[in-house]
Amino acid sequence: MGSVEALRVASRLGPYFEWEPWDAEPGWLPLSALLDERMVAARVETARNTLVRMSGLDREAIEERAVASITFLGLASRLLSPLLGAAAAGQALPVPAISRLWWRPVPGGPIPIAYRDLTSIPCAGEPSHVIADRLTETATFGLVQPLLEVFRSRFALSPHVLWGNVASALGGAAGMIADLTPEHAARAAEIVEATLCRPPLRATADLIRPDPGRERWFLVRRNCCLYYRVPGGGTCGDCVLTPPEDRQRYWRSVLNRPT
Numbered sequence: 001m002g003s004v005e006a007l008r009v010a011s012r013l014g015p016y017f018e019w020e021p022w023d024a025e026p027g028w029l030p031l032s033a034l035l036d037e038r039m040v041a042a043r044v045e046t047a048r049n050t051l052v053r054m055s056g057l058d059r060e061a062i063e064e065r066a067v068a069s070i071t072f073l074g075l076a077s078r079l080l081s082p083l084l085g086a087a088a089a090g091q092a093l094p095v096p097a098i099s100r101l102w103w104r105p106v107p108g109g110p111i112p113i114a115y116r117d118l119t120s121i122p123c124a125g126e127p128s129h130v131i132a133d134r135l136t137e138t139a140t141f142g143l144v145q146p147l148l149e150v151f152r153s154r155f156a157l158s159p160h161v162l163w164g165n166v167a168s169a170l171g172g173a174a175g176m177i178a179d180l181t182p183e184h185a186a187r188a189a190e191i192v193e194a195t196l197c198r199p200p201l202r203a204t205a206d207l208i209r210p211d212p213g214r215e216r217w218f219l220v221r222r223n224c225c226l227y228y229r230v231p232g233g234g235t236c237g238d239c240v241l242t243p244p245e246d247r248q249r250y251w252r253s254v255l256n257r258p259t
Contacts, residue, residue: 006090171219
């Protein structure tokens with residue numbers, strides 16, 4: 001299966017897993033535009049204004065650095081989820097390249113991503129650690145790290161927080177794959193677990209399987225995305241700050257959902 005077919009399979013998992021073929025229509029911007037600090041600052045300002053409108057809070061009550069971290073987490077999810085979905089469910093890992101990806105500015109929700117002329121690496125029969133090596137090389141380093149460095153520099157964010165966001169993006173994607181297509185749950189978790197054993201994600205998070213009889217894993221971060229610093233934000237299910245009893249309650253709620 002090639003990149004187009006694998007990405008088509010991934011897109012069925014939901015909007016965070018969808019990359020669409022580039023059609024050259026007006027409105028698409030090259031992904032490389034997000035390597036400009038001014039463009040990134042504009043995206044964060046858009047997200048901040050949205051939170052102001054939704055919360056009714058004063059703008060100064062919503063910390064720019066926290067919004068920047070959350071914005072980066074969303075971008076990391078949009079860049080990595082389709083690749084993990086393609087590898088786990090579509091049996092091919094598209095090889096991303098910043099020069100062959102585009103994005104479209106939207107006021108909220110998942111940012112549309114388009115692609116053109118991507119090659120792919122067959123995954124059927126390949127050990128998960130081999131796929132993790134290629135995912136780390138082509139996507140984590142080649143695609144996500146340049147964007148991470150822009151956020152780190154512009155907003156003085158800790159690289160530990162930002163790499164934790166990347167781990168969270170992968171863990172969230174694996175969870176969605178498990179919930180929507182249980183037959184691919186183990187494969188997705190194996191790839192993520194192997195990826196978490198490699199730099200730069202080593203020691204950023206752990207993948208936990210609370211019920212040995214269920215093919216459902218949950219990520220537990222070793223740091224925080226800063227969402228708790230947004231008034232009323234609280235902590236996420238994978239956050240290091242989430243109390244153990246709340247985490248266990250969340251896990252049980254997911255595991256006990258009707259199938």
